[in-house]
Amino acid sequence: MMAAPPAPAALRAEALDPDQLFRRHAPYVAAIAHRLLGRDLDVDDTVQEVFLVAVRSAGTIRDPEAVRGWLARITVRLARRRLRARRVKQVLGFESTPGYETLADRAATPEERTLLMQVYRVLDRVPAGARVAWVLRTVEGARLEEVAALCGCSLATAKRRIAEAQRILQEALGHV
Amino acid sequence: MSDWFERVVESRGHVAPRWSREREEQIQARLQSARQSAGRARLAAGASLCAIAVAACLLFWQNRADSHRAVLVEHFAAPQVPLLTLPDGTRVTSADSSAHLDRVALSETAVDLRLVRGSAHFEVTPNPHRAFRVMAGSVRVSVLGTIFEVALDEHTVRVSVERGRVRVESRNQARELGVGQSATIATEPDRPSAPEPGEPAMPHTSTRADIGHPSLSRPHDTGASIPTWRESATKGDYQAAYGQLSRAHFQNIGVDPSDLLLAADVARVTGHPMEAVPLLRIVLEEHGSDARAPLAAFTLGRVLYRAGRAASAAHAFHQARALAPRGALAEDAWALEIESLIRAGDGPGAESRAAEYLRAFPDGHRAQAVRKLVAPAH
Numbered sequence: 272m273m274a275a276p277p278a279p280a281a282l283r284a285e286a287l288d289p290d291q292l293f294r295r296h297a298p299y300v301a302a303i304a305h306r307l308l309g310r311d312l313d314v315d316d317t318v319q320e321v322f323l324v325a326v327r328s329a330g331t332i333r334d335p336e337a338v339r340g341w342l343a344r345i346t347v348r349l350a351r352r353r354l355r356a357r358r359v360k361q362v363l364g365f366e367s368t369p370g371y372e373t374l375a376d377r378a379a380t381p382e383e384r385t386l387l388m389q390v391y392r393v394l395d396r397v398p399a400g401a402r403v404a405w406v407l408r409t410v411e412g413a414r415l416e417e418v419a420a421l422c423g424c425s426l427a428t429a430k431r432r433i434a435e436a437q438r439i440l441q442e443a444l445g446h447v
Numbered sequence: 448m449s450d451w452f453e454r455v456v457e458s459r460g461h462v463a464p465r466w467s468r469e470r471e472e473q474i475q476a477r478l479q480s481a482r483q484s485a486g487r488a489r490l491a492a493g494a495s496l497c498a499i500a501v502a503a504c505l506l507f508w509q510n511r512a513d514s515h516r517a518v519l520v521e522h523f524a525a526p527q528v529p530l531l532t533l534p535d536g537t538r539v540t541s542a543d544s545s546a547h548l549d550r551v552a553l554s555e556t557a558v559d560l561r562l563v564r565g566s567a568h569f570e571v572t573p574n575p576h577r578a579f580r581v582m583a584g585s586v587r588v589s590v591l592g593t594i595f596e597v598a599l600d601e602h603t604v605r606v607s608v609e610r611g612r613v614r615v616e617s618r619n620q621a622r623e624l625g626v627g628q629s630a631t632i633a634t635e636p637d638r639p640s641a642p643e644p645g646e647p648a649m650p651h652t653s654t655r656a657d658i659g660h661p662s663l664s665r666p667h668d669t670g671a672s673i674p675t676w677r678e679s680a681t682k683g684d685y686q687a688a689y690g691q692l693s694r695a696h697f698q699n700i701g702v703d704p705s706d707l708l709l710a711a712d713v714a715r716v717t718g719h720p721m722e723a724v725p726l727l728r729i730v731l732e733e734h735g736s737d738a739r740a741p742l743a744a745f746t747l748g749r750v751l752y753r754a755g756r757a758a759s760a761a762h763a764f765h766q767a768r769a770l771a772p773r774g775a776l777a778e779d780a781w782a783l784e785i786e787s788l789i790r791a792g793d794g795p796g797a798e799s800r801a802a803e804y805l806r807a808f809p810d811g812h813r814a815q816a817v818r819k820l821v822a823p824a825h
Contacts, residue, residue, distance in 0.1 A: 289478075289482065290475075293475055293478065294471075294475075297471055297474065297475070298466050298471070301464045301466055302463060302464060302466075304464075305462065305463065305464035306462050306463075311464070311465075312532060314464055315470070315473075315474055316529045316532065318474050319474055319477055319478050319481070320529075322478050323478065323481055323482070326482060359725070373465060374462060375458075375461040375462060375463075376461050376462075376463045376465065377465075378461060379458060379461035383454075383458040383461055384461075386451065386454055386455065386458065387455070387458060387461065387462060390451075390455055409452075409455060409456065409459065410455070410459045410462050411459075412459065437452075440451075440452075441449060441452075444449075444451045445449060445451070
């Protein structure tokens with residue numbers, strides 16, 4: 272049986288208390304970051320960055336019940352920036368291509384793990400904006416309107432980015 | 448729907464982090480440490496504003512927070528972006544939004560970094576068996592284990608020490624800084640140092656940015672490497688030049704625009720055009736007033752266009768003609784900008800640029816081509 276949602280006053284207090292904010296929402300933020308980035312080190316750094324930003328901006332929260340969505344948008348923005356930096360470093364050879372060994376959890380079968388790793392390796396070739404939109408839609412399972420809101424773009428742009436990533440993935444994985 | 452796609456959707460629930468209480472606590476500890484640093488910075492900034500009215504408080508905060516202010520105010524002002532994290536906990540993060548750090552060499556016995564611009568914050572885990580060095584302009588900072596910040600601007604390097612000690616060397620001096628101390632040193636542009644007469648050329652070593660690879664070039668070794676790749680390129684042996692550049696991860700170029708443009712040519716001619724992109728961008732960002740900057744922008748546009756990045760190509764071509772509106776490349780840059788905008792799907796932008804071009808060059812050598820480019824849209 273689900274617990275009753277917290278009263279508004281409690282929510283506001285939680286929204287502004289950094290430690291409570293972190294304890295309650297860190298797993299959620301980590302999950303989004305993991306699906307977007309795929310590597311533990313990047314995920315941990317991103318989670319830290321998200322809550323640093325969140326704590327600085329906590330006073331601007333008007334609707335504490337929208338905290339989760341707000342944190343998700345921050346996560347998407349920071350992850351996209353990290354993906355862009357990663358691509359530049361990979362092009363210049365300053366960073367080896369990630370193997371995504373810890374992408375899938377332990378419950379995944381070997382076939383599932385292999386497929387997911389293949390998908391994410393191809394996603395490394397997709398522009399960051401398109402990759403983020405596709406992952407939010409396909410892996411996170413977000414509705415198109417949610418994808419657009421999280422990415423801070425129009426619905427048409429979200430669809431275009433998803434289609435761009437899908438095309439690249441289909442070309443690479445169509446035989447799989 | 449494709450089989451692979453259906454299988455991805457079915458297995459997407461497995462894309463989940465291995466989250467544990469331990470992992471959560473580690474991140475929370477780092478977060479609290481960063482927040483405490485930012486908190487002290489807020490207090491320091493507030494005290495500074497009251498300095499005129501309350502001189503005693505200013506003195507108190509200066510004595511206590513002087514070693515932290517320059518570092519922490521920037522932490523407070525800008526989000527920290529991790530620039531480098533090592534397995535032993537050593538971390539380098541940005542201290543402002545322009546921070547750019549290059550990895551020259553990483554090994555168990557030496558870490559050599561180059562701060563190309565901006566400010567970075569360093570937290571170095573003590574390790575007496577490993578040298579940790581940061582080059583900023585012509586200044587080298589060497590540490591054993593400490594927390595410090597290096598800020599590089601056009602003419603100076605500022606080093607501030609929060610914990611431990613660092614050694615700061617520049618061409619004419621060397622000094623050590625301890626806790627709370629800082630130094631501002633006038634710097635010269637990064638230039639390769641030529642080997643002394645009779646000094647054997649340093650052997651080439653690879654500079655892969657992975658821990659565990661054998662140690663590699665030290666910052667001042669870049670001078671010995673530079674003539675080698677340049678000589679190869681000058682002789683037309685671009686493949687050899689590319690080999691020498693890529694082994695050094697393009698760290699042995701220096702910042703002279705001639706070298707940057709030559710290295711970009713080496714990358715393009717040998718079939719690695721995208722590796723020319725950052726080099727051409729450095730020419731534009733650092734040497735925008737150089738006579739060769741329009742050529743760099745034009746070349747950048749062509750590389751990006753061929754790579755399918757039409758919008759970025761349009762921007763580069765626009766920059767090329769903006770830098771030299773009546774230069775030899777202006778009309779071609781304009782026409783290519785229009786073509787790039789069309790390819791990027793910006794029909795109205797292309798039409799607008801075409802109209803401008805035809806007003807400026809009604810009989811220009813690209814006028815006919817430009818009219819054809821936008822004709823279907825009319």
